Amino acid sequence: MKRWDQRASVIGVVLGILVVAAALRMELGAWNSPGPGFLPAGAGILLVILSVAYGLNARWTTDPERARQPSPWIIEHWRRVVSVLVALLLYALLLDTLGYLIATFLLMVVLLRVLEPAGWPMTLLAATLIAGATYVVFGKWLMVQFPRGILGV
Amino acid sequence: MDLAGNVLAGFQVSLQPINLLYAFFGAGIGTLVGVLPGIGPAGTIALLLPLSLGMPPVSAIIFLAGVYYGSMYGGSTTSILVNIPGEAASVVTCLDGYQMARQGRAGPALGMAAMGSFIGATLSIVGLMLIAPLLAGVAREFGAPEYFGLVCLGVMMLVYLSRGSVLKSLISAVAGLILSFIGQDLFTGDDRFTFGVVELKDGLGLVPLFMGLFGITEVLANLEAPIRRQVYDARLKNLFPTAKDWLDSRGAILRGTGIGFFLGILPGGSAMIASFAAYAAEKMFSRHPERFGTGVIEGVAAPETANNAAAQGAFIPLFALGIPPNVAMALLLGAFVLHGIRPGPLMMEQHPQIFWGAVTSMYIGNAMLLVFNLPLIGLWVRILKVPYKMLFPLILLFSVIGALSVRYSPFDVVVMILFGAIGYVLRKMEFEATPLVLAFILGPMLEQALRQSLIISHGSFTIFFTRPIAAVCLGLTLAIVIANLVPLLRAGRKVIAAQETGD
Amino acid sequence: MKARLSIVASIVVLVVLAVVLSRSPLAAAEKYPVRPVELVMPFGPGGSLDLQARALAAVAMQHLGQPFVITMKPGAGGTIGTAHVARSKPDGYTLLLTATGPMSISLQLEDTGYTKDSFIPIALLNLTPPVVAVRTDRPWKTLEDLLTHIRANPARVVYGTTSVSGLTNLANHMLLQGAGIQASLPTVPFKSVGDQLLSILKGDTEYMVQIHSGLAAYLRSNQIRALAVLSEKRFPVMPDVPTAKELGYDVVASQWMGVLAPKGTSPEVVDTIAKALGKMVKDQSFVTMATKMDIPPAFLQPAEFQEFLEREYQKYGVAIQRAGLKKK
Numbered sequence: 001m002k003r004w005d006q007r008a009s010v011i012g013v014v015l016g017i018l019v020v021a022a023a024l025r026m027e028l029g030a031w032n033s034p035g036p037g038f039l040p041a042g043a044g045i046l047l048v049i050l051s052v053a054y055g056l057n058a059r060w061t062t063d064p065e066r067a068r069q070p071s072p073w074i075i076e077h078w079r080r081v082v083s084v085l086v087a088l089l090l091y092a093l094l095l096d097t098l099g100y101l102i103a104t105f106l107l108m109v110v111l112l113r114v115l116e117p118a119g120w121p122m123t124l125l126a127a128t129l130i131a132g133a134t135y136v137v138f139g140k141w142l143m144v145q146f147p148r149g150i151l152g153v
Numbered sequence: 154m155d156l157a158g159n160v161l162a163g164f165q166v167s168l169q170p171i172n173l174l175y176a177f178f179g180a181g182i183g184t185l186v187g188v189l190p191g192i193g194p195a196g197t198i199a200l201l202l203p204l205s206l207g208m209p210p211v212s213a214i215i216f217l218a219g220v221y222y223g224s225m226y227g228g229s230t231t232s233i234l235v236n237i238p239g240e241a242a243s244v245v246t247c248l249d250g251y252q253m254a255r256q257g258r259a260g261p262a263l264g265m266a267a268m269g270s271f272i273g274a275t276l277s278i279v280g281l282m283l284i285a286p287l288l289a290g291v292a293r294e295f296g297a298p299e300y301f302g303l304v305c306l307g308v309m310m311l312v313y314l315s316r317g318s319v320l321k322s323l324i325s326a327v328a329g330l331i332l333s334f335i336g337q338d339l340f341t342g343d344d345r346f347t348f349g350v351v352e353l354k355d356g357l358g359l360v361p362l363f364m365g366l367f368g369i370t371e372v373l374a375n376l377e378a379p380i381r382r383q384v385y386d387a388r389l390k391n392l393f394p395t396a397k398d399w400l401d402s403r404g405a406i407l408r409g410t411g412i413g414f415f416l417g418i419l420p421g422g423s424a425m426i427a428s429f430a431a432y433a434a435e436k437m438f439s440r441h442p443e444r445f446g447t448g449v450i451e452g453v454a455a456p457e458t459a460n461n462a463a464a465q466g467a468f469i470p471l472f473a474l475g476i477p478p479n480v481a482m483a484l485l486l487g488a489f490v491l492h493g494i495r496p497g498p499l500m501m502e503q504h505p506q507i508f509w510g511a512v513t514s515m516y517i518g519n520a521m522l523l524v525f526n527l528p529l530i531g532l533w534v535r536i537l538k539v540p541y542k543m544l545f546p547l548i549l550l551f552s553v554i555g556a557l558s559v560r561y562s563p564f565d566v567v568v569m570i571l572f573g574a575i576g577y578v579l580r581k582m583e584f585e586a587t588p589l590v591l592a593f594i595l596g597p598m599l600e601q602a603l604r605q606s607l608i609i610s611h612g613s614f615t616i617f618f619t620r621p622i623a624a625v626c627l628g629l630t631l632a633i634v635i636a637n638l639v640p641l642l643r644a645g646r647k648v649i650a651a652q653e654t655g656d
Numbered sequence: 657m658k659a660r661l662s663i664v665a666s667i668v669v670l671v672v673l674a675v676v677l678s679r680s681p682l683a684a685a686e687k688y689p690v691r692p693v694e695l696v697m698p699f700g701p702g703g704s705l706d707l708q709a710r711a712l713a714a715v716a717m718q719h720l721g722q723p724f725v726i727t728m729k730p731g732a733g734g735t736i737g738t739a740h741v742a743r744s745k746p747d748g749y750t751l752l753l754t755a756t757g758p759m760s761i762s763l764q765l766e767d768t769g770y771t772k773d774s775f776i777p778i779a780l781l782n783l784t785p786p787v788v789a790v791r792t793d794r795p796w797k798t799l800e801d802l803l804t805h806i807r808a809n810p811a812r813v814v815y816g817t818t819s820v821s822g823l824t825n826l827a828n829h830m831l832l833q834g835a836g837i838q839a840s841l842p843t844v845p846f847k848s849v850g851d852q853l854l855s856i857l858k859g860d861t862e863y864m865v866q867i868h869s870g871l872a873a874y875l876r877s878n879q880i881r882a883l884a885v886l887s888e889k890r891f892p893v894m895p896d897v898p899t900a901k902e903l904g905y906d907v908v909a910s911q912w913m914g915v916l917a918p919k920g921t922s923p924e925v926v927d928t929i930a931k932a933l934g935k936m937v938k939d940q941s942f943v944t945m946a947t948k949m950d951i952p953p954a955f956l957q958p959a960e961f962q963e964f965l966e967r968e969y970q971k972y973g974v975a976i977q978r979a980g981l982k983k984k
Contacts, residue, residue, distance in 0.1 A: 008582050012324060019331055026343060032612035036338040036345055039600050040331065047327045054320055061648060072581040080376045081577070088369075088549065088570045095563040104553075108546055114376070115542035126543075130550065138554050145561040145727060199701035199728075203710050206945075296858045297844070337732065339845050342765075342821045351739075351769070354732040420850055475873040476850035480701065483848075487707045493948040497873035560730070601847075608844045609814055609860045 004071065005058035012051025019044030080114050087111060100139065100146035105131040160282065163509030167517055172215050172510070175208070176518040179216040183223020184522060187230070190237050190364060190555030194224040195481040202488055210492040211507045215514040217488055218468070221481050222274060222515065225424060225464045226522050229266040229457050230533055233259055235548050237368035237555075242424035242460035244363050244590060245314075245432045249445065249452025251371075255385055256448050259537060260392035263530045265402060265450055266457040268394070271523040273410045273458035277465035278515050280414055281472075286501070288418050289473035295419055297605035298616050302626025303419075304599045307426060309633045310433035311595075314587050316446040322588045325579070329592030332357055340604055352564040361556045361569035362593060366586040368552045369573025372545050374580060385537045392530060394450065402454035405435045409458030416459075417466020420478040424460040424467070429591055431459030465515065472496050472508060688748055688925055689722040695753045695915070696744075698737025700730035704869045704949065708782070708913055709753055711945040712936060719939065720932040726753075733822060734758035739769035746920035751778070751929065756911050757822045760968040764976055765821050772969055775916040778926055779933040780956035780964060782946065783910040785887030786824050787897070788831070789871060789880045790863045791856050799884040799903050802863060803835045810839040816852050816861035820845050821981065826972060827886050827909035828865040829979035834905040856880060867911050868893065872950050886910070893950045908971075912954075914961060930958050 020041050029035030075081065091107045098106070108127035117123065139146045166172065186197045198217050205213035228240030233250035246266065253262040280288070295303075308326075315322030335346040336356030347353040394402075409431040416427040435455040436445045445452050470476045475497025477483040489496050494504055501508050536544075556569040576586050610616035617623050695713070699705050709726050716724040729737030738758040744750040752775065759775075762768055788799060796802040806813050817825045820843070832841075844861055846852040849870035855861045857879065868891065874880045875894070884900045885891045886909045900907045915933060917926060936942055937953045946953050956964055 004582065022346060026345065027341070030612075032607055032614065034604055034607070036341050036343050039596075039603075040334045040345065043327055043330045043334070047324070047331065050320065050324045050327060054324060057320060072583075075377045077377050081373050084373065084376060084549075085570070085574055088573070089567070091553075092563055092566040092570055095566060104550065108550070111546035111549065112543070115545075116540075118542075130547070134550060134554060138558075146557065147561075147563050195701060199706070202707075203714060206710075206714060293854060293857055296855060296860045339847065340820065351732070351736065354736070355730075420854060470850075474850075474854075476853060478850075483703075484701055484706075487704075490949050491707060491711070491945055495873040495876065498877040498879065499873070561727075605844050605846075608842045611812070611814075611842060 002058050002062070004073070006055050009051045009055025009058065012054065013048050016044045016047030016049075016051060019047065084111065084114060095147045099148045101131055101135050104134065156282070159505065159509045160513060162506060163511075163513035166211055166506055166510030167215065167514035172212055172514060173517065175212045175216040176219050176514050177521055179219020180223035180226075180518040180522045181219075181525065183220035183225075184227035184526065186220065187224035187227025187239050187243075189227075190231055190239050190368070190551055192555065192558040193240060193360075193481070194221045195479075195484060196558065197224075198481055198484040198488075202484065202491070205488055206491060210489075210494055210504075211510040213488055213492060214485070214507065214511045215518075217485055218511060218515065219518045221467075221485070222461065222464045222518065223522055225274075225461045226267060226270050226526055228460070229270075229453070230263065231551075233262045233266065233453070234533060234537060235368070235544075236371040237548065237552060238363055240424075240460075241359060241363070242428050242463075243456070244367065244425065245428045245456040245587070246453055247367055248314075248432070248587065249448050249450075252446070252448030253450070253453065254537065257385070258391070258448065259385075259534050260530055261394040261398055261450065262453050263533060264393045264527065265398060265454050267523055267526040267530075269402070269406050269409065269454045269458035270461040271519055272406055273413055273460075273462035274465050274519045275516065276410045277414045277417070277462040278512060278519070281465060281469055281515075282512055285469050285473045288469050292418050292420060292470050292474060294622060296620075297602050297609060298620045298623040299626070301599065301602035301606055301617065302623035302630070304595055304602055305630045306626045306633075307430060307595050308592075308599065309630050310430055311588050311591055314429070314433055314436070314591065315585060317583060317585065321584050325584050325586070326588040326592035329589035330596040332362075332589075333593045333596035339601060352562060356597075357568060357593075358556075358559055358565050359590075359594065360559045361565040362572055363586075363590050364552050364555055365569040365572030365574075366576035366579075366590065368548065369570060370576030370580055370586070372548055373573060373577045375541065375545070392534070393527075398450045401450050404438070405431075405451040405455040406458045408434055408438070409455040410462045413459030413462025414466045417463030417478075418469050420470045420474075420476050423479055424463040425594065427459040427463035428456035431455040461519075468512075468515075472500060472511075474498070475500070688928055689720065691749065692723045692725045693720070693748070693929075694727050694750045695724045696727045696729055696737050696741050696750060697753050698729055698731075698734040698740075698758055699755075700728060704784075704867070704951065705753070705755055705913060707949060708946065708951060711942055711949075712753075712781070714945070715936050715939040715942045716932075719935040720929070733762055733819075735762050735768040735770075741916075741918055742770035742774040744918050746918040746922075748917065748921055748925035748929070750918065752916045752918075753913070754916065755823075755913050756968070757819070759914075759916070759965065760972050761823060761826060761976070762821065764969070764973055765981060772965070774919050776919060776921055776926055776958070777961040777965055778915045778917055778958055779930050779937075780912050780914040780954060780961045781933065781937055782951050782954050783887070783912050784868050784951050785885040785891050785910045786827050786865050787868050787871060787875075787885050787894075788863065788865050788883045788900070789856070789875070790883060791859070792878055792881045794862070794881075796883065797881075799898070799900065799905070802883055803831075803837070806832070806841070807835065807837055810837060810841055813841050813863075814844060814861045815841045816844045816846055816855050816864055818846050818849055818852050818866065823909060823911055824865045824867065826975055826979065826981070827907060829981075830907045830909060830975045831865070831886070831900065831905060833975075833978055834900075834907055853880075869950050892952055912964075914956075926958055 023037040023041035023044055026037030027035035028037045028041060087107060087110045091103055095103050105127050108130050109123055112123045112126055183194060186192055186194060198220055205217055224240060225242060228243035229246045231237045231239040232243040232246040233254050236247050236251040238244040238247055250262045311326050335353055337354050338345055412431045412434060413427040416430060432455050435451050436442045467478050467482055470478045471482045471486060477486045486496060553566055556565045559565055606616055617627055697705060697709050713724040713726055729740050734754060735758050738752060738754060741750055741752040790796055796805060819825050849866060852864055853874060856864055875882055882894060882897045884903060885897050886900050886907050888908050890899055934955055937955045943953060
């Protein structure tokens with residue numbers, strides 16, 4: 001954990017520097033009339049300082065209890081987490097192309113099979129029901145404007 | 154006409170069967186909308202406006218107002234059950250409410266949320282009746298410097314929201330602050346951090362942000378565990394808050410009402426900020442602050458009471474000043490206007506029956522909501538028994554719909570998912586999402602108030618000291634900083650001492 | 657076997673053709689409109705445009721034969737929704753309901769994704785003027801008083817606005833220039849009219865230029881005083897307030913609401929909508945609602961609207977240059 005803390009603090013420092021760099025390209029203004037870049041620059045600097053403190057704190061102090069904990073990145077079912085994330089991202093990116101109804105149907109099929117898959121008939125039925133029901137309830141009754149895909153739904 | 158006479162006249166209007174019906178439907182729809190993530194009272198009121206055009210003015214107001222304060226009841230439901238805030242004002246309820254649900258105490262959490270909401274709302278309505286004009290006067294005293302002072306105080310609350318390392322909370326907060334800069338600068342119109350992406354011109358959406366960080370992250374975190382371990386403790390311990398729960402919460406309820414009402418009055422103050430502030434204040438005054446975040450009942454009572462108190466308080470600037478403090482109220486103002494009434498300084502004189510009719514109807518509506526919501530607790534709790542393999546796709550889908558319902562833009566869905574991933578990483582590294590969200594909200598307010606103040610004062614910082622309210626708030630902020638700094642310094646000294654003696 | 661296959665294949669082809677053709681303009685050319693017409697509003701809920709849109713939608717069905725479905729696409733001062741319509745199919749089922757800002761001003765300030773030629777103007781539906789207002793207890797009773805005060809010490813007069821790159825702020829620039837005031841005033845931006853009003857009442861800002869409908873309640877209760885309206889003629893709702901023009905300052909900068917269609921929409925469609933709108937604007941219930949909002953209806957036909965827009969574009973183009981508001 002300690003090592004990860006230190007690595008994270010480096011990321012924080014880098015991000016902070018990037019923010020300051022971007023902020024400097026905007027008008028900073030003066031102390032008594034701050035421009036758009038003023039507070040972002042300040043925030044970036046703060047991030048750098050805090051990240052350094054965080055890294056040093058991780059380096060110099062040892063909490064015996066935390067040291068005994070395994071790395072947080074050893075995840076028993078990481079495949080599940082990754083596949084759900086990937087599925088969600090693809091869904092979001094394809095939402096406009098496929099339209100809500102189809103995209104949601106596909107998403108539900110994938111998600112329902114992540115934990116203890118129940119066999120294809122059940123999965124397909126559930127996916128259809130869920131996609132269809134939400135389309136009607138939210139799309140028609142509650143007037144949420146769902147994205148329409150190439151087939152117009 | 155004296156107060157009692159006004160109230161009586163008001164009840165004569167609001168107790169008419171047709172208005173009772175409108176109150177019921179309005180509050181009912183509001184609750185439903187509050188439960189559903191993403192779709193908020195503002196969008197719903199916008200949808201219902203055309204419908205309300207056919208109603209007599211007072212009925213229209215009763216109906217639409219019901220939607221607004223009703224949504225403050227429903228928002229906590231999903232927060233508690235699945236860690237997804239149904240409403241921005243219910244984000245903080247997730248902290249302890251969800252933990253309670255995992256421990257099998259979803260019933261008491263939901264019950265306390267409902268009852269705290271009722272108490273907060275009712276006491277606020279009393280305030281609204283008694284001192285609306287006076288409070289309006291207070292609201293008018295708040296200019297940019299005063300807001301700056303208040304928001305600084307709010308930023309201090311950040312410190313109190315952290316469960317773990319203060320340093321990590323601060324980093325989260327600064328990250329939230331930086332994220333809040335994305336978008337068009339109010340003052341110059343320049344684009345900040347938008348990288349040419351058109352959808353970022355208005356900044357990151359708050360709803361996709363917190364739904365990703367709270368809802369999606371939670372699902373991802375739950376997926377990594379083996380199926381054998383239950384997400385929710387199957388043994389249900391009581392369906393309603395116990396006597397002990399009530400005892401523990403009495404301070405939270407009272408303080409929550411006060412904080413909520415006060416913040417609700419201010420144009421720009423909101424139910425969401427009230428909920429954060431009440432939670433933080435409760436933790437600040439608690440004898441066991443370290444237990445907050447593990448599932449303490451006060452952690453639910455405080456924000457839920459506050460957000461309803463704030464929602465009722467929000468009617469004051471609308472009725473007495475004609476200035477809507479948020480989007481939903483702006484729509485209500487529109488409804489008024491379409492019916493030919495102009496809320497504001499003259500409304501109470503020119504249309505007393507509308508004012509008192511609406512206000513008394515709020516009592517009735519809140520009472521209905523309490524009666525309505527309590528039996529539903531049994532139903533909600535049953536939802537938790539659905540096997541997680543079916544539940545989590547539904548949770549994710551509702552989050553998606555919620556994100557879509559803000560701007561109908563798939564971009565927001567992408568943002569939500571990205572923040573779900575980011576939230577997951579943050580959680581692994583033991584960072585907290587709450588300070589990030591709070592800083593994201595308060596950051597722009599702080600910057601705006603600061604820059605506005607400096608323009609008004611022609612560049613002089615003394616404005617913050619010559620204006621009494623601002624000075625008081627800043628003074629309090631400083632006091633809290635110092636009070637917190639002392640123990641930190643002591644701890645720091647210990648670390649250095651330990652270093653010197655060789656770890 | 658082969659025969660069956662070819663029969664199935666032909667049926668499939670026919671079905672596909674049917675689906676495809678039913679979506680083509682040929683089928684829809686029957687009698688426009690055959691389905692609800694989407695009216696895209698590039699602003700969020702609650703504003704005066706939203707209310708007017710709903711008032712319009714309430715009377716649409718009777719005069720058009722189909723309802724208006726209002727779609728909100730807010731963001732970036734109205735430019736996101738406007739750009740969206742510019743890119744939409746010009747089949748007459750997606751129209752833009754918008755105001756001055758995105759059409760005449762924003763596109764001259766930055767790259768919005770559309771130009772003034774991206775649309776076919778259909779009709780203008782109303783005109784509301786900005787009002788120059790101060791708190792009632794301030795010593796300036798006329799516009800001239802205020803301008804003299806500003807001329808004397810521009811750096812000390814704090815001015816508040818809700819639209820840094822929008823209509824009312826530009827109108828203010830035009831006014832100041834007309835008065836010969838070159839220096840820029842300390843300008844406090846606000847997110848809403850409410851904040852702007854509170855600031856005036858508190859005394860943090862000295863004066864404001866804002867569309868009348870946002871100020872109506874405070875004008876009526878006499879907490880703020882209108883010094884002038886920035887319209888061609890006196891505003892019927894406030895007949896005692898002179899126009900800036902009368903007082904010698906030729907600043908006309910009214911906010912308008914109108915309907916436009918994406919370029920390429922057929923002239924028949926434009927004509928149908930224009931006629932229907934013309935009737936809607938005279939519809940009694942619409943007039944009643946509009947009057948309650950203090951926004952008297954007006955009407956300009958497509959050709960007149962086109963000319964109007966051209967003039968507006970020129971007028972604001974000149975003002976933007978003179979005010980030195982850079983084009984990003």
